[in-house]
Each structure stands twice: as C-alpha cells, then as structure tokens.
Amino acid sequence: MVDFTALAKEVAEKIEAASAVTIVTHLNPDPDTLGTGLGIYNLLKKHTSKRVEIVNASKEYPRYLDFLPSFNRIKQKMDFEESLIIGCDCGSIDRFGFDLTGREIINVDHHRSNDMYGTINVVVPEYASASQVAYRLFEKCYPTTPESATCFYTALLSDTRYFTTDTVNYEVFHVAEELVGAGVKPAEVAANFTQRRSLASLRILERALHSLELHLEGKVAVMRIMPEDIAATGATMPDMDGIVDYARSLAVVQIAVLIIGLPDGTLRISLRSKGADVASVAARFGGGGHKVAAGFTLQNKQMQEIVDTILQEISILGLIDG
C-alpha cells in the first residue's frame, strides 16, 4: 500500500519551497476533479501563506457544484508562471489543457491508466476517487477543515455514484465517516446533486433515450446525441453527465456507449460496463479511463462508422459473455 506519511512529507516540502501553487483540474470537469482541487485549495489557503490559484481550461463547469467552498475562485487562465503544479484526477498531462512543460507537478489521481507524469506521483488505482487519495495524503500535513471535507466528500459521492460502484468498500465508508466527522452535511450535498437539475439536462436525456439501440444480442446499448439535439435543448456538456448510466442500467446490457456529436464536429464517446474492461476499447482510440468507465474523443469522423468500429472492437476484444 501507499506510504502516505512519507509522500505527505515530500509534498509538504515541495509546497513549502514553492513560490506559489497552481491547482490544475481536467478538461470537461467532473465533481471529482473540481472537488479534489477545491479541497486542496481550501486546505492550502487555511494552513499556508502561499499564493494559491485553481484553474480549469474548460468553458463550462457543472453549475450545481457552486455550493462547494471557493467554487467561484476557479479560473480559466493560469496566472502564476513558476508555481508548483498540483494535478487532480487526471491520467495524462494533455487532459489538463494547459502547457505544463518543465513544471514541477504533484500528480494526485486514481486512474489505473495514469502515466505518472508527476515529479511526485500519488496515484492509488484502488481508491474510488481522486479526493480519497487527496484526503489521505493531505490529512498527514494539513488538518482537515469543514470546507475541504465538503469538497472531498462531494467528489467521493460523485465518483462512487452515491456509493454504488464496485470501488466502494470499508475504506470508502471509513473516509466518508471521517469527512462527515470533519463537518460535511451529507443531506445538503445530496440535495445539490439530486434537486438542482437543469431543464436542458432532462430534455437532452429524453432525446438520448429515444435514440437507444441494442446490439450484439442486446448486450451492448448505444445512444446518440446529435448536434441538432444540443442546439434544440441548449444542453451543455455538464448537462449530459450521467446519461450513459441509463443505458447501462438495462438488465440485459453489459456495455453501454454514448456518442455525443458536438456542433464543432467533435465526437465524444463514453463507455460504461458492468465489469468488462472498456478502458481497453477506449485505448484503441487513444482514450483512457477506468475498467468500467472510460472514454475518448475523435475529430472529423462519421458517427455511424464509429459505432460500427466500437461494436467490432468489443467483439474482437471478447468483452461480451456468451
């Protein structure tokens, strides 16, 4: 297992030695990357006198996360030039969307596919969220605050889909318990997740469900969102988060695929499974992720052609049980 005490000492020394700290979160941000980043941000603000910034290169963030302490501090541009970088929930350096060449990086993540781009790598694939890694690391050098606990808990709740994924175990509940002990209000966090949907998110879900097709004897579900659907509903990327889970929820389905055709011609593909290694499918297209939740992005491709190729790859890789 990871020696958090030793790593925390190294990390704290790096932070102490740095002129400033930039916390970087990944493109198309999810609650884990932002919750992990904000949790660390709140800790450093409270316990150090360093200049700290938190950045995300995307245009849109999930708005329902605005209850997270310091959410309004997240910037699209990096202002510090020689700061120490802390990367959150990101398996490869290009997914940050910033030029980080030559920078010292603390890599805080839980993706098995992480390519260890950091100066210090704190990567624990067994953990359910990057925030679980961050919490176990930073509790060793900076006392947890109610603000940081709320951020870490929110990230954990989201990456475990409300404690339902196969990454959930004793240690996850143990961390959740400690975070609640540190001041998290679980009902408030939950209400932000379940009672603040946008109308666009329901309208786009309706269209995605309408497009659902079953392939390979019903074991693979495919849903498509076309640029017209996005234009008609006004949905943003965060509005489409979680749609693919509806396809996976079908009893017969083993693998679910959601293809989003963005107005600029980009195709974003999300893959989910009930155990099959869909990260291996994503890897074939230059993407990555976790065993049961992965994805990739393509430019200038026909949607139908991609659907056919994905179905072929699933067959070739033998991911479907007979």
Ligand SMILES: [Mn+2]
């Ligand atoms: Mn994550």
